[in-house]
Amino acid sequence: MRKTGRPTMIDVAADAGVSLKTVSRVVNGESGVDPAMIERVRAAVARLGYHRNSLAASLRSGNRDTIGFIAADLSNTFYMAVAAAVSTIATRERMHLVMASSEEDADLERTLALDLCQRQIGGLIVVPTAADHSYLSREVELGTPVVFLDRPGSGVPADAILLDNRGGARDAVAELLAAGHRRIAVLLDSPEIFTMVERLAGAREAFVAAGLSLDPALVVDGLHTPAVARDAVHRLLDSADPPTAVFCANNRVTIGALEAILPRGAEVAIAGFDDFELSRLLPRRIRIVDYDVTELGTRAAETLLARGADPATGSHTHLVPTRLVDRGGVS
Numbered sequence: 001m002r003k004t005g006r007p008t009m010i011d012v013a014a015d016a017g018v019s020l021k022t023v024s025r026v027v028n029g030e031s032g033v034d035p036a037m038i039e040r041v042r043a044a045v046a047r048l049g050y051h052r053n054s055l056a057a058s059l060r061s062g063n064r065d066t067i068g069f070i071a072a073d074l075s076n077t078f079y080m081a082v083a084a085a086v087s088t089i090a091t092r093e094r095m096h097l098v099m100a101s102s103e104e105d106a107d108l109e110r111t112l113a114l115d116l117c118q119r120q121i122g123g124l125i126v127v128p129t130a131a132d133h134s135y136l137s138r139e140v141e142l143g144t145p146v147v148f149l150d151r152p153g154s155g156v157p158a159d160a161i162l163l164d165n166r167g168g169a170r171d172a173v174a175e176l177l178a179a180g181h182r183r184i185a186v187l188l189d190s191p192e193i194f195t196m197v198e199r200l201a202g203a204r205e206a207f208v209a210a211g212l213s214l215d216p217a218l219v220v221d222g223l224h225t226p227a228v229a230r231d232a233v234h235r236l237l238d239s240a241d242p243p244t245a246v247f248c249a250n251n252r253v254t255i256g257a258l259e260a261i262l263p264r265g266a267e268v269a270i271a272g273f274d275d276f277e278l279s280r281l282l283p284r285r286i287r288i289v290d291y292d293v294t295e296l297g298t299r300a301a302e303t304l305l306a307r308g309a310d311p312a313t314g315s316h317t318h319l320v321p322t323r324l325v326d327r328g329g330v331s
Contacts, residue, residue: 007048016044066096067304068116070109072127072150072193074101078251078274078293079127082149085297086125093305095122104190106130117144123304128153128194145307149300151194152317159307160317161300165195165273168289168322169202169247170209172271175287175324176245177210181269185236185243186214187229187253188221196221199249199273218243229256237266248272258282275327282328290325 009027013020018037025033026041044050067090071079083099090097098116102109109129116124117139124146126133134155136146146158153160176184186203188196200219207214220236223229229248233256236243246261246268248254254272261268262283270286279288299318 007050009050011048012041012044012050015048016040064120064122064308065094066098066119066121067301068113068121068124069097069099070112070116070124070126071099071101072104072129074099076250076252077276081293082297082300085294086301089298089301089305102127102129104129104193110135114139120144123147123308125149125300125304126153127151133158143308145304147300147304147307149296157315159303159315161296161303162317162319163195163291163296164319164322165198166202166205168273168291168324169199169249170206171202171322171324172273172287172289173203173206173247174209176247176269176271177206177212179245179269181245182212183215183218183241183243183245185218185220185233185246186249187223187232187246187257188219188249189224189253191221196249203247223253223256226252226256226259229253230259231256233257233260237261237264237268243268245269245271250274251276254286254288258286271324275325279327285329286327288325288327289322291320291322296320 009020009023013023016023018040022033022037023041026038027045067086069083069086071083073079083097087097098121100112102112106129109126113124113126113136117136121144124144126146127149128151132155133153136156140146140156140158146153146156148158148160150162152162173184186200188200190196191200204214218236220232223232229252233246237260246257248257248270251272251274254270254274255276257270257272261270271289272286273289275288275290279286299320303318
């Protein structure tokens with residue numbers, strides 16, 4: 001049966017009747033190859049329609065013209081927006097961007113990070129999932145700059161580019177309290193994620209500043225998808241003492257809360273961390289903890305490049321500020 005899909009160097013070697021090493025030398029333009037072998041390889045390349053993968057060759061050659069970006073979950077539009085900003089800087093510097101997703105799995109993060117480093121990339125941007133990043137110590141010593149994004153890393157000297165998670169959440173909840181709400185539900189993803197810990201802490205600080213206490217029964221975590229968040233909000237609204245407001249700790253939780261609240265016409269105030277597509281078209285007003293996501297990705301990429309140019313600059317943490325904005329209210 002004829003093999004389908006893009007031909008590889010292995011296919012070229014088989015077709016030309018030469019070794020894989022010979023094909024590699026011809027394709028990469030190395031000297032010292034017998035002219036007859038060159039012709040056989042070129043003829044096989046033409047017959048099969050083989051195209052050299054220049055990015056893969058770059059990674060193998062150690063030219064360090066590639067930035068690796070390991071996100072926590074590429075299905076989240078937040079990380080895709082960050083990646084777009086990083087890509088803009090990479091393109092400006094005539095570098096490649098390679099993206100991967102750890103899926104909030106520490107072991108997978110480690111595997112991906114070390115695999116990229118073994119390919120001698122020019123630098124690595126990581127959204128940390130692992131609790132300890134000392135596994136990158138040797139790579140940093142060998143000159144691979146590392147920048148942690150959105151969450152701090154540990155166990156290795158590296159810069160970190162973070163949002164003001166605690167301050168943004170504190171401001172949002174303080175505004176709800178000032179409007180007279182006391183039954184405020186705080187809805188979170190995994191309580192082990194740094195951003196969730198910080199945003200919950202900010203919400204608690206707002207209550208303390210107002211001389212009040214956050215009802216533990218209204219703190220719901222583990223809401224990783226909009227559907228799970230929607231179901232949780234339905235349960236809260238059906239309870240004997242439902243919340244009059246919700247603070248959603250990320251955009252997917254906000255979307256799930258909206259899916260529960262809007263069809264019911266429930267009079268529940270909504271505030272959420274992270275903007276999302278079409279938020280301006282919502283039929284009712286909500287408050288969003290917003291920030292410049294482009295600045296987040298741009299600063300991460302530029303910090304990485306600066307670290308590569310001057311490894312002795314020391315480790316720094318930069319906080320990107322947040323602001324409260326109105327979304328929705330479209331009539």
